[in-house]
Amino acid sequence: xxxxxxxxxxxxTVIKSYxxxxxxxxxxxxxRHAVIPGGARIRPQLCLAxxxxxxxxxxxxxxxxxxxxxxxxxxxxxxxDLPCFDNAQLRRGIPSVxxxxxxxxxxxxxxxxxxxxxxxxxxxxxxxxxxLAPVMKLVMQGVGTPHGxxxxxxxxxxxxxxxxTYQKAKTGALFSAATMAGAAAAxxxxxxxxxxxxxxxxxxxxxxxxxxxxxxxxxxxKPVGKDIELDRPSATRQFGLDGAVGYFDELVAxxxxxxxxxxxxxxxxxLVLHESERLVPNALxxxxxxxxxxxxxxxxxx
Amino acid sequence: xxxxxxxxxxxxTVIKSYxxxxxxxxxxxxxRHAVIPGGARIRPQLCLAxxxxxxxxxxxxxxxxxxxxxxxxxxxxxxxDLPCFDNAQLRRGIPSVxxxxxxxxxxxxxxxxxxxxxxxxxxxxxxxxxxLAPVMKLVMQGVGTPHGxxxxxxxxxxxxxxxxTYQKAKTGALFSAATMAGAAAAxxxxxxxxxxxxxxxxxxxxxxxxxxxxxxxxxxxKPVGKDIELDRPSATRQFGLDGAVGYFDELVAxxxxxxxxxxxxxxxxxLVLHESERLVPNALxxxxxxxxxxxxxxxxxx
Numbered sequence: 001x002x003x004x005x006x007x008x009x010x011x012x013t014v015i016k017s018y019x020x021x022x023x024x025x026x027x028x029x030x031x032r033h034a035v036i037p038g039g040a041r042i043r044p045q046l047c048l049a050x051x052x053x054x055x056x057x058x059x060x061x062x063x064x065x066x067x068x069x070x071x072x073x074x075x076x077x078x079x080x081d082l083p084c085f086d087n088a089q090l091r092r093g094i095p096s097v098x099x100x101x102x103x104x105x106x107x108x109x110x111x112x113x114x115x116x117x118x119x120x121x122x123x124x125x126x127x128x129x130x131x132l133a134p135v136m137k138l139v140m141q142g143v144g145t146p147h148g149x150x151x152x153x154x155x156x157x158x159x160x161x162x163x164x165t166y167q168k169a170k171t172g173a174l175f176s177a178a179t180m181a182g183a184a185a186a187x188x189x190x191x192x193x194x195x196x197x198x199x200x201x202x203x204x205x206x207x208x209x210x211x212x213x214x215x216x217x218x219x220x221x222k223p224v225g226k227d228i229e230l231d232r233p234s235a236t237r238q239f240g241l242d243g244a245v246g247y248f249d250e251l252v253a254x255x256x257x258x259x260x261x262x263x264x265x266x267x268x269x270x271l272v273l274h275e276s277e278r279l280v281p282n283a284l285x286x287x288x289x290x291x292x293x294x295x296x297x298x299x300x301x302x
Numbered sequence: 303x304x305x306x307x308x309x310x311x312x313x314x315t316v317i318k319s320y321x322x323x324x325x326x327x328x329x330x331x332x333x334r335h336a337v338i339p340g341g342a343r344i345r346p347q348l349c350l351a352x353x354x355x356x357x358x359x360x361x362x363x364x365x366x367x368x369x370x371x372x373x374x375x376x377x378x379x380x381x382x383d384l385p386c387f388d389n390a391q392l393r394r395g396i397p398s399v400x401x402x403x404x405x406x407x408x409x410x411x412x413x414x415x416x417x418x419x420x421x422x423x424x425x426x427x428x429x430x431x432x433x434l435a436p437v438m439k440l441v442m443q444g445v446g447t448p449h450g451x452x453x454x455x456x457x458x459x460x461x462x463x464x465x466x467t468y469q470k471a472k473t474g475a476l477f478s479a480a481t482m483a484g485a486a487a488a489x490x491x492x493x494x495x496x497x498x499x500x501x502x503x504x505x506x507x508x509x510x511x512x513x514x515x516x517x518x519x520x521x522x523x524k525p526v527g528k529d530i531e532l533d534r535p536s537a538t539r540q541f542g543l544d545g546a547v548g549y550f551d552e553l554v555a556x557x558x559x560x561x562x563x564x565x566x567x568x569x570x571x572x573l574v575l576h577e578s579e580r581l582v583p584n585a586l587x588x589x590x591x592x593x594x595x596x597x598x599x600x601x602x603x604x
Binding site: 018116 | 384
């Protein structure tokens with residue numbers, strides 16, 4: 001089974017195990033809606049790839065860490081989409097959780113997903129109790145305050161914020177958590193893998209900023225033009241579009257350079273390159289460069 | 303130091319350790335506002351009392367479990383108060399978190415508190431790694447879905463719900479988690495302590511329903527009359543006021559009967575009795591019984 005399919009299967013198993021225990025049905029539906037079908041599952045893929053590079057002697061724990069990271073990511077999207085934040089009606093091309101189930105269930109689904117993520121990790125660590133605390137701490141640092149994705153979202157509420165600090169927390173933190181927790185789950189040294197996560201995470205956020213300007217709603221599955229509308233810090237607003245694309249390329253190169261000699265070196269490099277093309281397709285950027293000025297002006301800001 | 307003071311001190315230490323690490327300042331302030339000053343801290347008190355009854359050979363872990371439970375409780379209140387739920391402007395006599403810091407920071411503070419609670423527990427388990435997973439699972443069951451307090455709140459969104467199931471999840475679950483995690487943190491048998499938590503938790507919810515009818519806003523520190531306004535299941539709506547008070551007394555008696563012979567037996571019984579009087583003071587009930595009908599009619603429904 002491909003890593004992506006194994007991840008889908010593990011996520012389905014976790015979601016279903018909760019559904020089978022009863023409880024409020026609408027909440028269970030909102031939770032499923034938030035997680036399945038998902039996006040690229042890049043965080044768990046990265047976590048598993050690094051675990052493999054470190055020998056992956058406890059595949060159940062590595063998958064538990066990956067699943068926890070993805071569930072936390074999905075939960076954060078549910079809250080980011082809420083009316084008080086992005087007020088996004090669409091996510092991954094379908095209605096966002098609050099659009100489909102209402103604001104109350106969206107708040108609760110996001111909360112439940114945080115708990116579920118850690119619960120999945122605890123269950124996956126049954127064979128490696130001595131690794132549970134270190135893996136858990138890395139995942140928690142990636143999601144909590146003061147430097148994780150929740151803090152990243154909170155920087156949007158501060159009167160002053162540096163773009164770097166904001167992006168590092170809002171997106172980078174969970175990527176660093178993915179590479180580092182993958183290493184720790186396999187008994188490897190997490191520190192070695194921090195730069196890969198940091199750089200790739202920052203690249204992701206820069207890519208998101210670029211696509212917010214030149215992407216189209218159809219290919220993103222969510223509205224574009226939100227950064228300006230919500231007066232949010234963004235790489236394109238700070239460096240201009242060309243500067244942001246150059247910065248993105250630099251970050252991808254830095255991520256690739258940081259991969260240490262290991263058994264999964266080539267696979268990891270391919271994964272990073274594949275992701276970078278998926279994130280900012282050359283074709284999309286070229287189309288933008290050659291678009292008539294009138295077309296750009298007509299781009300709707302939803 | 304009294305258990306209550308030790309708990310306050312431990313909570314302050316956790317909150318401050320996050321503040322000292324930097325991060326977004328408004329989020330840090332909102333988190334402090336949610337936790338300090340607090341209420342009766344009954345969940346951690348109960349957790350510590352049961353840990354003592356079981357020998358409490360790892361006081362740091364028992365306190366970590368208590369602190370985690372209280373932080374989770376405080377986080378759940380922040381989300382319960384949000385405009386999409388109770389839209390409560392007051393909590394513990396001061397502005398609720400969203401009233402003071404806005405809805406966005408209230409959502410994020412609630413999220414961050416969930417992560418912080420588990421993080422505090424992981425840090426407290428450094429000397430007893432083999433107890434981390436069982437204690438954590440008990441705490442998670444109390445807060446998550448399908449049977450914890452998040453599920454309890456979600457029952458309010460379902461078209462049909464039994465009062466018992468709703469109250470057991472909404473309040474009882476975190477009380478059972480408190481007694482059971484207290485036992486597990488001290489190497490005791492959690493099952494023995496479930497009835498105490500279940501009964502006391504249900505008594506708490508029934509007391510809340512009673513005070514929603516006969517309490518006054520000043521002594522509660524939050525608005526009254528919310529159950530009818532929000533069409534929420536409640537013991538007074540189901541059994542009438544006298545029926546609900548009778549049921550409350552039964553639950554307190556059941557809680558006391560469930561305490562097994564142990565070194566802390568007398569202390570625990572006193573704690574339960576003291577809490578029951580604090581929750582539904584006889585004076586308050588008597589005043590209600592003798593209140594002129596006109597006074598009752600004038601009771602404002604906020």
